[in-house]
Amino acid sequence: MGRNGARAALFGCLVVVASSLSPVTLSAAIAAGDARHGETIFLRYCQGCHGPDGRGGGKGFMPHVGPLARKGYIETMPDGYLAAVITEGGLAVGKSAYMPSWKTTLTEQDIADVIAFIRTFVAE
Numbered sequence: 001m002g003r004n005g006a007r008a009a010l011f012g013c014l015v016v017v018a019s020s021l022s023p024v025t026l027s028a029a030i031a032a033g034d035a036r037h038g039e040t041i042f043l044r045y046c047q048g049c050h051g052p053d054g055r056g057g058g059k060g061f062m063p064h065v066g067p068l069a070r071k072g073y074i075e076t077m078p079d080g081y082l083a084a085v086i087t088e089g090g091l092a093v094g095k096s097a098y099m100p101s102w103k104t105t106l107t108e109q110d111i112a113d114v115i116a117f118i119r120t121f122v123a124e
C-alpha cells in the first residue's frame with residue numbers, strides 16, 4: 001500500500017514536470033526550425049510580395065513591402081513576434097493588412113521553418 005502511494009506521488013511529479021516543460025519544448029521547436037523546408041514554403045507563399053531573397057519588391061505586388069533581409073533589423077525581432085505576424089497577419093502587430101494571416105495555410109512547424117529561413121537572409 002505504501003508503495004502504491006509513493007508510486008502515485010512519483011507519477012504526479014512526472015506529470016507536473018512534463019507540463020511545465022511544454023513551453024520550453026515549444027520554443028525549442030521554433031529554434032530548431034528547418035530552414036531548408038522553410039525555403040520551400042517561402043518560395044511558394046511569400047516571395048511574391050517579399051521577393052525571393054526577402055528584400056521586398058516582389059514582382060506581383062505594388063504597395064511597398066519593407067525588406068526582411070535588412071541587417072540589424074530582423075535579427076532583433078524575437079521569434080514570437082515573427083510567428084505572430086506570420087500567423088495572424090500584419091494588422092495584428094500594427095503593420096500593413098496586406099500581409100496575410102497564414103494560420104489556415106501553414107502549420108506551427110511550417111511557420112517555425114519559414115522563420116528559420118528568414119533568419120538565414122541576414123546570417124550571410
Ligand code: HEC
Binds near residue numbers: 045065068082100
Ligand atoms: C500579399 C503580399 C504578402 C505575402 C504573400 C506575404 N507577405 Fe509578409 N508582409 C507583407 C506586407 C505588405 C508587410 C508589411 C511590411 C511593412 O510594413 O514594412 C509584411 C510583413 C511581414 C513581416 C514583418 C516584417 C516587419 O518588418 O515587421 C514578416 C516577418 C513577413 N511579412 C513574413 C511573411 C512570410 C513568412 C510570408 C509567407 C508565408 C509572407 N510574409 C507573405 C506582404 C505579404
